[in-house]
Amino acid sequence: MANREKQVDEVYQYDPQTALTMVGSQLRGLSSEEVLHRQEVYGPNQLDKPAGEPLWLTFLKNFSSLMAILLWIGGFVAFFFTDTPELGIAIWAVNVINGCFSFIQEYRAGKATKALEGMLPLYARVIRDGHEEKILAEQLVPGDIVLIEEGDQISADGRILETANFQVNQSALTGESNPVNKNERAIEASAEQPDLLAMKNMVFAGTSVSKGNAKILVTKIGMSTEFGQIAHLTQDVTQTVSPLQVELNRATKQISIIAISIGLFFLLAAVVFIHEPISKSFVFSLGMIVAFIPEGLLPTVTLSLAMAVQKMAKKNALVKKLASVETLGETTVICSDKTGTLTKNEMTVNHIWMPHQEFVVTGTGYEPVGQILADDRVMDRQSDESLTWLLKGAVLCNNASIQPPHGDQTRYTVLGDPTEACLKVLAQKAGLYLDTIHVEAPRVKELTFDSDRKRMTTIHELKSDFLGSHMVSFTKGAPKEIVDLSSQIYDQGQLKPLTKEMAEQILAANDAYAQDGLRVLALAARDLNNLTGDYSIQSVETDLIFMGLLVMQDPPRDDMEAAVAKCHQAHIRIIMITGDYGLTALSIARKIGIVQGDNPRLVTGQELSQLSDEQLQAILREEVVFARIAPEQKYHIVSNLQKLGHIVAVTGDGVNDAPALKKADIGIAMGIAGTDVAKSSADMILTDDNFASIVHAIEEGRAVYQNIKKFLTYIFNSNTSEAVPSAFFLFSRGIIPLPLTVMQILSIDLGTDMMPALGLGIENTNPDIMQQAPRKRTDKLIDKPLLIKSFIWYGLMESTIAMAAFFYVGFLNGTGFTITPDIYHQAMTMTLGAIIFCQIGMVHNCRTERSSVLNKHFFDNGYINFGIVFEIILFLCLVYVPFFHPLFQTAPLGWQHWIYLILCPIPVLLIEEGRKYWLRQHNKA
Template identity: 60%
Template sequence: MKEERAAAPDERSLKELSCLGANELYQRLDTGLDGLTSNQVKERKAKYGSNTIEPKKKESQWLKFLKNFTSLMAILLWFGGAIAFFFTDTPQLGIAIWLVNVINGLFSYFQESRASKATEALKKMLPSYARVIREGKEEQILAEELVPGDVLLIEEGDRISADARVIQATDLQVNQSALTGESNPIRKNDEVQSGKGMGNFELKNMIFAGTTVSNGSARAVVSQIGMQTEFGKIADLTQSLGEEKSPLQMELDKLTKQISVIAILIGVVFFFAAIFFVHQPVAQGFIFALGMIVAFIPEGLLPTVTLSLAMAVQRMAKEHALVKKLSSVETLGATSVICSDKTGTLTQNEMTVCYAWTASKEYQVGGLGYAPQGTITVNGQQTTGDQDPELAWLLRAASLCSNARVLPPDDENPRYRVLGDPTEACLNVVAQKAGLDLAAMVKENPRLRELPFDSSRKRMTTIHNLTMPLAEATRVSFTKGAPKEMAALCTKICVAGTIRAITSEDQAKIMQANDHYAEQGLRVLAVAYRDLGQVANLPKGFSQYTPELIEQDMIFMGLMVMADPPREEVAAAVQKCHDAHIRIIMVTGDYGLTAVSIAKRIGIVQGANPRVITGLELANISDEELKTALGDEVVFARVAPEQKYRVVSLLQDLGNVVAVTGDGVNDAPALKKADIGVAMGITGTDVAKESADMILTDDNFASIVRAVEEGRAVYKNIQKFLLYIFNSNMSEAVPSAAFLLSRAAIPLPLTVMQILAIDLGTDMIPALGLGVEEPEEGIMTRPPRTKKDALLTKGIIFKAFFWYGLMGSVVAMGAYFYTMAQRGATIGNLPSVGVTYREATTMTLGAIIFTQIGAVWNCRTERSSVFTVGPFKNKVINVGIVFEMALFCLLSYVPLFQDVFQTAPLGVKEWLFLLLCPVPIVAIEEVRKAYSRRQASKRRQTK
């Protein structure tokens, strides 16, 4: 019985909490400014349980189970088996046909359940986190560990994990569309409200689980968790969306129907041929036709697809790529364009300040990463903030205009960790290298208001009370952002401690320095301040401060120059994409020269003069002009979210399958629009992860390339399965055709029950083994498939029926006539009953089984030799081969099976014949593959 949990405090009235001041709220929820103690957390966890939403009641397992027995093919087989069981004298045939359905359905259910469990396990590897204050310290915890009374810290991009009362807010805006359907962000504040005549979602000082932070930051006290939240109360509605079928699933449905129709038509042809050409009784003709129908239905297709996708997902998870649903895997394989951002994906995301630049000096900063160890030098001489007031003023301004925190190593995390934006974190680190006390700075210079970073204006501002050596003001705004935009907003400049009017020469010097650094692939931020004490007619309330009001007439201080070097493995991954005919387009919010420098260094662009399109230029060109530009090497820089969305849309209009990487709130539209949205698991915001189809747990571009390779392998594996199944269909059909065309002069070389034995037992496991094949060498040197490409191609049909199938048919019929000849039978006098006939049909059955052993080895690779990948490397296929040989022995030597399947024991000569059957099948195909490889090599050399 499920344990009942207590409701959180004041569950019945959020309005009551909205009426309380901060101190009263702390008292009501038994918490404080320093958050909860560890004992309080344990007590509340025991009392209220985990902060989780109970999933919607899942579909009955019985219904899921029964669905595997009611597909079009299954219904056809149920019907055919019933006719054979009740209306003919061969009830064993009906039982065998039903067994085909039962085994196929059980296996399908098993694989779906296994895949479902695998994806659920992967989802657990993607926990949501929350930042809280506990015992006076900031911590990052799992969102499910939140309890009522926790002091919660939120900022732009966070997903809110519990209902909470805001106690301190800075320009906070929340998207409540998941709860209310209202798409516009709602402004929130920390002011006490009466709540009269207002709905819960109208309360401006309450935030709710399931919503996301669009702008700003806040501190709030958790009031409700889990099913007691407003989101929990309407969880059934939010969880009611069904999953849409992927293109592969729709194509499989179409393929299944087509094959079923073809199988029925073949059965009808064989039925009438048996009656009117061979003059068989209607009942026998029906059984004969039914065998053909069963032979041409690929019973293991759907289980193989599920298994192939599930195994690919598991392999991708080991390579740091977590796929949220199975159907996304095959889309990855068709990817033709990857729109990648730069920071963290192509680079190491270890942002480090390497230069600080002012109009009078350039400071060199030593030390990499987030460790505060390092030195700052000017002209080779070491300096600190105490020795250089201009440096101290610049670094103080940059670090105060920051929301990030760097956490030192501990027992669980051996490396420095960042809470927030890495770009902001490195500003704190360089301040520490200069000897500045961050905690003292924050305490002495309290922040009054924040104007958060916005991707359209490309800057962020904070407002403080402070006293500085170079300024008498008590209220100052600090702004950091893109150098070009910042320089245009500054009317003064600080040069060696002196403030004067900025000139055009100064601005040119600033941009010259910026370009110099950007050309080296370095990121540059400009820092400026404004003395608000000297500004007349400022509003009294901080909430009325706006970017337009504050971010003007500023004093330029300097540039902060930072490096985020490319990841070591990215260059090889990029080259792999080029080899695979996959384009990579960098779409970044960074400066154009920086983006091009990185793109050249890692090989994304290979021409001398790639086109750089900035957000400003992008806003002024037409869709047709942009489509033309997308045909050449191009880098997009300084782009806004809606512009990234536009680039993705136009690429799709051009027929591309587009993958997009992103980590921020501003990336969400493009991630949703893309065929495959790829979010960063480490630095990605909750909004980005929710919008994406795949999450990289290592934030590494190389993981995307490995995932594409797996996606291509999945599609190829399904085609390998079809090739294998259809070539055995040919071997099964030719003996029946020989019987019909000879007007029964050639007694049926393969009985209907023996056909069922192949489909029911011997073919199934090896075919499934093809679904777990690893990517073949060279798979990433071919162009991606197009959206128009079909699973069942003309090439597969030709190879299945007129290459593998023809070889298998020749061997099978050869085995039949060989046995007849060994027993003294001659053409025109072939027995249709008795031991000789049984031995001959047993040999036909055995020859098909053993040629299929060779065929499954051949199907494992398209061009490579099976001996280069290891003929015994695939364990599932090995088990399948052993199983089909054991089953053949049972059918041949156990009297009960001999009577049912019309088989007989074989002698030593016959066994030697069968054991040699795979040899020519493999040898001939190896010759063909070697010739194919040689021709491909010649074509590459002539290009």
């Protein structure tokens, strides 16, 4: 059995009967006993399911961070060992909120393996014991004989035994949209490592039949198939933590350590200097810890990212993983495929070359619009019989069909080869009626395309006169082959000999188009009236009449040049990685501006397989386009870009793209053309399959990063004002009562601060944001300037106003700096209120870095305005609703108190405006 498995990889080299013998099968199929034996040996024809981490364990991990453990312990002590159980409940509530939001942030809905399984068909037609039967696809074994026909999906890898006009769509594995012609002929062995996907006598699981039917011998099933190997690559990819998650985890740990250190210091100081009981001192130190830990950080970040996701969805980019939004803003390289992303995925004829005349075709896409132009004037088609019959021949020698939109569809769809479809579109653009052409020239026979011949021929019985004949063949294929088989040309309605000079002229035109990355087909005809007997390849495809060249391309999207220019302006590289031809890829890359140098590097998959990592990394530092790339090679390119320190975004639509999509920092799948596997493996899905939508998403990602820094500054600046009152209590040795309780601190961090911070998270994008380089991975989200501005500059400003509010109550009551028990709760309420009202000014300060906030419209951010109203209403509830008084130790305020609070934002705004003005003047100097 082991020797048989080794031989299976070589079955393409042998004729069908030998292949059957090698796999231990026969045309009448396997016996029932042999099927049972092989099912025991090989197992079911299905993909392995990776043993993922249980969901409950993933959930619980979000409650075991350093900060979470600290708060669990603190809540436990407060609940069981103090007279403030409500504090313990509040602290535990903080932990639950943070843990739940973290879980939502980290949870991935994509399950690539299930999507892979979903692509495999449920049933297969097999021959066993000499009889045809229908079985579940998972019951297939190597050696089974399977019957497949047009429209079927293929359940296993296999060697073709018999075919009839057989084509397979392998785009899910190779990324190439054109159907592949298949046959049963053996392929000579090569010294090089064979590319099985290129084998014309092999079919593969996960692909589908485009045309015809075949009988195949199953050679591999399940994870052993080419499809399964890609699934294995996808499963093996370890999901990396996003840069934002790394930054937040680092910041949380750092702040937690600082908070614990400060808490321990105050715990010891309270016991030693004030001689408070340990339980009461612990609650006091816990207040300091809670003051310095930004409990609302993760919820606010998550909610801000979620709203950014909603904004991006309106721009055709659906983000599955919230943290990916910020990672987009860091992107330094975009690895993009070509077809359907950079281009329209609509093969379009743009030139027609005929002897002594050349036509330029206008109008793009599959819709029958536009005109055929010649020498910048509208061509009178009726007066040029040569052009008319060239177009008719292109329609007749054609198996594709174009379906108009129906139902909710807005796009034309193509059945068959897109290259053939665009020839029919060309005829429609010229005003020809396809149905009429087929009625006037019904097909008699087809000599199917063959990669060795590089051409196909159809034979028709004409009801109109052409070449003085009623039996005519049309042949289309590679120009050189067509020219070699031609002896005449059809020029301006007349037959002329094909001279050597004219042949050279035709091939020169072909070469010129090919160098521009355009695809060229030649069309020829033949009068068959004098041909007797069977219409064979040898008898029909000779002595042809050359009619012209049809030149086509998959045109770039209309907005591609602007999108690519914007990426270059933003210091983002674009690397094309495609399964298409090298010259075509390079031409498109140059046309839309991806490559701009005189000598960009073109690397094929075959060349890439011979490069070391060091050689590849050297190439990746240059302008490069990759063509004819295999799935594992795309993954390899992404890995090496990451080794060079790049943040890599990768686009893809097929099964073959899944490993690279998961490996990338940002995997981007196509929503229209993408397979379920690609969508499940990706972090983001483009609903319009348009590269320009990626650029919009990157711009939004950069804005998110800037806005996160804005609301981090806002959140942190209240931490100092929350801690300073406790310092007054400690260093006065208890003479000044504690101005702010832990419950009041929590009401700020998880109550009044949340909505304005969220408003900062959706500030409008700075106009110059895409003219800056992506931030470096080494740059910190929470850096020294941010900490100095928030904790020291803003923090001390706010602390001064808050403590002044505390003593202001004493002055109003005639007790000066002495706060009596009767007015203590009112003084604490004023301290809380002063911090809240200072934050109203602070939220506007944080909207700009250097420019004056007065240049912004104060009311153009509805979320900030709503947040300010929300925090005022919440504070009013704490002040005037009796239910909250014992919980938060608040008390009602008088009109003198409210005058102070309403004035609090004014000095906060004016002092900061002075600093920003100084910075602007300093920069000018």
